[in-house]
Amino acid sequence: MERAGxxxxxxxxxxxxxxxxxxxxxxxxxxPPRQIELLVIDLINGLLAPGNGGxxxxxxxxxxxxxxxxxxxxxxxxxxxxxGMHYNSHEWVAPGVTALKxxxxxxxxxxxxxxxxxxxxxxxxxxADRDDLPATLPERAFLQSxxxxxxxxxxxxDGDRLLGIVGFDSEAAQRRWGETExxxxxxxARAVAAVVQRADAARTEADTRSHLTATLRxxxxxxxxxxxxxxxxxxxxxxxxxxxxxxHAGIGRHLREVFPEPLAQVLEDLxxxxxxxxxxxxxxxxxxxxxxxxxYEVSVAPLQIDPAKGGAGVVAVxxxxxxxxxxxxxxxxxxxxxxxxxxxxxxxxLLNDYDTGELxxxxxxxxxxxxxxxxxxxxxxxxxxxxxxAAWVIEAAVESLRAKQSYGPVEAVLRRVDGSRxxxxxRGFMSIDPNGRRLVWALxxxxxxxxxxEAALRAKQGALEATRSRLxxxxxxxxxxxxxxxxxxxxxxxxxxxxxxxAGIADQIKVGALYDDLLRSAIAAGIFGQxxxxxxxxxxxxxxxxxxEIWDGEDALADGRLIWVRERATPSRETVGLYEDVTARxxxxxxxxxxxxxxxxxxxxxxxxxxxxxxxxxxxxMLGRDTPTADLPRxxxxxMALMHHDDLAAAEDMRxxxxxxxxxxxxxxxxxxxxxxxxxxxxxxxxxxxxRNDGAPRRISGVTLDxxxxxxxxxxxxxxxxxxxxGVWEHDLRSxxxxxxxxxx
Numbered sequence: 233m234e235r236a237g238x239x240x241x242x243x244x245x246x247x248x249x250x251x252x253x254x255x256x257x258x259x260x261x262x263x264p265p266r267q268i269e270l271l272v273i274d275l276i277n278g279l280l281a282p283g284n285g286g287x288x289x290x291x292x293x294x295x296x297x298x299x300x301x302x303x304x305x306x307x308x309x310x311x312x313x314x315x316g317m318h319y320n321s322h323e324w325v326a327p328g329v330t331a332l333k334x335x336x337x338x339x340x341x342x343x344x345x346x347x348x349x350x351x352x353x354x355x356x357x358x359x360a361d362r363d364d365l366p367a368t369l370p371e372r373a374f375l376q377s378x379x380x381x382x383x384x385x386x387x388x389x390d391g392d393r394l395l396g397i398v399g400f401d402s403e404a405a406q407r408r409w410g411e412t413e414x415x416x417x418x419x420x421a422r423a424v425a426a427v428v429q430r431a432d433a434a435r436t437e438a439d440t441r442s443h444l445t446a447t448l449r450x451x452x453x454x455x456x457x458x459x460x461x462x463x464x465x466x467x468x469x470x471x472x473x474x475x476x477x478x479x480h481a482g483i484g485r486h487l488r489e490v491f492p493e494p495l496a497q498v499l500e501d502l503x504x505x506x507x508x509x510x511x512x513x514x515x516x517x518x519x520x521x522x523x524x525x526x527x528y529e530v531s532v533a534p535l536q537i538d539p540a541k542g543g544a545g546v547v548a549v550x551x552x553x554x555x556x557x558x559x560x561x562x563x564x565x566x567x568x569x570x571x572x573x574x575x576x577x578x579x580x581x582l583l584n585d586y587d588t589g590e591l592x593x594x595x596x597x598x599x600x601x602x603x604x605x606x607x608x609x610x611x612x613x614x615x616x617x618x619x620x621x622a623a624w625v626i627e628a629a630v631e632s633l634r635a636k637q638s639y640g641p642v643e644a645v646l647r648r649v650d651g652s653r654x655x656x657x658x659r660g661f662m663s664i665d666p667n668g669r670r671l672v673w674a675l676x677x678x679x680x681x682x683x684x685x686e687a688a689l690r691a692k693q694g695a696l697e698a699t700r701s702r703l704x705x706x707x708x709x710x711x712x713x714x715x716x717x718x719x720x721x722x723x724x725x726x727x728x729x730x731x732x733x734x735a736g737i738a739d740q741i742k743v744g745a746l747y748d749d750l751l752r753s754a755i756a757a758g759i760f761g762q763x764x765x766x767x768x769x770x771x772x773x774x775x776x777x778x779x780x781e782i783w784d785g786e787d788a789l790a791d792g793r794l795i796w797v798r799e800r801a802t803p804s805r806e807t808v809g810l811y812e813d814v815t816a817r818x819x820x821x822x823x824x825x826x827x828x829x830x831x832x833x834x835x836x837x838x839x840x841x842x843x844x845x846x847x848x849x850x851x852x853x854m855l856g857r858d859t860p861t862a863d864l865p866r867x868x869x870x871x872m873a874l875m876h877h878d879d880l881a882a883a884e885d886m887r888x889x890x891x892x893x894x895x896x897x898x899x900x901x902x903x904x905x906x907x908x909x910x911x912x913x914x915x916x917x918x919x920x921x922x923x924r925n926d927g928a929p930r931r932i933s934g935v936t937l938d939x940x941x942x943x944x945x946x947x948x949x950x951x952x953x954x955x956x957x958x959g960v961w962e963h964d965l966r967s968x969x970x971x972x973x974x975x976x977x
Contacts, residue, residue, distance in 0.1 A: 280427065292322055351385075381403050464483050487500065488500070495550070589614045713734075759789055766788070784798055834936040843868075900916045
């Protein structure tokens with residue numbers, strides 16, 4: 233591809249041979265290099281399939297790629313307005329080049345007659361150097377004012393019609409436009425012309441559709457499309473509300489299933505013998521209503537479409553003649569509404585003569601449920617459609633209508649056309665027509681689903697009551713106080729133990745009581761002690777917090793009880809509270825602590841994941857590690873490192889008994905090294921509290937005592953006995969065994 237200042241292997245047109253104004257005859261096609269062919273194909277594909285960005289984005293991208301690939305300074309597209317003026321619709325400029333698009337929105341072709349004549353003939357305009365043009369030529373002055381040195385412009389045509397121009401400018405002198413380059417750009421120009429035509433066609437179609445839609449909306453008629461088979465294909469108007477509602481609901485159904493009988497018959501007749509092309513046929517038809525016939529004019533015209541695609545066979549226009557003739561438009565509107573309601577009501581509606589019992593009319597739902605047509609069947613008396621065991625309904629309705637011109641609601645069991653029975657609620661009222669005839673309107677509501685839902689609701693209510701009863705029994709069985717508050721912090725449920733905890737305000741514990749009100753009443757009643765004795769700061773924090781916030785704390789009551797309070801929020805923002813009396817436990821804990829502290833006992837706990845942990849300071853005192861920085865061993869290997877080597881074998885035996893043999897208790901005497909280097913005799917006793925699935929201990933707790941003094945006394949006694957050369961014996965009262973030393977024996 234040739235750039236400014238380069239040469240092309242293909243001979244360029246001779247500027248001297250260029251006609252005045254730069255017009256060239258059509259360039260014969262030559263075979264471009266492979267890379268040019270690929271670029272052309274890629275650009276054309278991008279233009280013909282623009283993607284989500286649309287035609288404008290694809291066109292801008294094509295101009296940019298062409299400009300960059302050809303080393304141009306500007307690429308552009310001009311479009312032709314309906315008045316013949318040209319405007320710059322798309323433009324790409326190289327970096328540092330001035331854009332001209334805003335200046336070229338109203339370009340008169342007459343100002344550049346040489347170019348315009350060439351474009352009209354379908355010829356390209358090639359300008360290698362503007363200085364080659366005659367000095368008096370207006371086109372030269374235009375190029376000079378725009379700063380354009382060299383240019384190639386190609387017409388965009390639809391047959392003989394000029395759609396616009398695609399052009400390529402260079403600000404460098406002596407741009408040589410070779411045949412290869414002209415061929416490339418001409419091919420792209422043809423693709424641009426096709427894209428522009430397609431965009432114009434799409435806009436024209438959209439405008440036409442918009443105008444047609446506006447025209448249909450402006451018409452006072454109902455406009456529908458009907459397939460050749462008589463099915464409704466579309467409705468293009470909202471006029472005649474009660475008819476249009478039927479049509480919209482019946483799209484895809486046969487017109488006989490949608491329209492009243494007279495209208496359906498006329499439409500079928502016209503569809504059976506449609507008018508010739510470009511003609512229409514009309515008929516008037518009267519549709520009986522509850523008051524007087526309603527007159528319509530029905531016109532149809534053939535719809536010319538592709539038969540292979542299916543679709544509507546005719547366009548039908550239905551005009552309401554009665555509405556135009558009526559003196560009271562509101563009365564006509566209400567009559568249409570009532571007629572539509574009558575036919576569309578999902579419940580059966582029946583009209584009968586009060587005095588004779590004769591059936592006069594029934595809506596579609598009545599005909600479907602009971603399989604009867606009051607206007608065409610032999611069932612002419614209301615009594616003929618009721619089961620024998622429902623005859624009492626007639627007598628009750630007659631008496632009620634005589635007394636107050638209405639009856640119901642009354643429930644009875646009726647029979648469908650298939651013989652099945654169903655519960656129904658009947659309501660009715662009496663009206664008098666202009667001729668003085670007393671008419672009875674009856675509405676029959678099938679309540680099968682309602683009764684089934686009521687039964688299911690009663691069953692669900694019973695299940696809920698049973699669940700609540702079980703819940704109440706469960707919380708009553710708790711030894712601790714239990715209460716539930718709803719999302720508004722109002723008391724919903726509680727047990728007797730809760731009332732006992734707060735016995736001082738038992739009269740205020742009731743459904744709907746607010747949490748804060750109960751707590752303030754308990755404070756005022758002295759349940760937590762008198763002012764100065766109670767923990768007012770903790771109580772105030774409980775009052776200030778949101779009830780959905782987790783609360784754990786211990787309340788000291790004035791009567792000496794200690795209540796551990798745990799309150800949690802549920803996902804539905806309700807709050808559950810547990811109130812445990814821990815008075816006895818705390819007393820036992822204090823007594824145990826006194827025993828441990830007084831007996832200098834080391835309490836410890838071992839877990840397989842955390843190791844050994846000291847529960848008090850006894851360990852530190854026994855091993856001389858009573859400073860804050862002195863660490864105690866936590867892992868068993870670290871503890872055994874402090875053990876006397878003569879005791880290691882016994883320690884290993886004890887470990888096997890606990891970990892392998894499954895024993896739960898142990899009693900072990902050994903020597904541990906004191907911080908000062910001395911050996912301390914300790915006696916440890918413990919129990920396995922929990923095991924893993926494989927049987928290995930998961931947690932062990934126990935106590936350790938310093939028995940160094942006792943061992944020392946025993947050793948001294950042994951030495952005294954051995955030195956005195958006396959016999960010693962010991963009798964175990966539990967086992968009955970007697971043990972003697974060698975001298976006794």
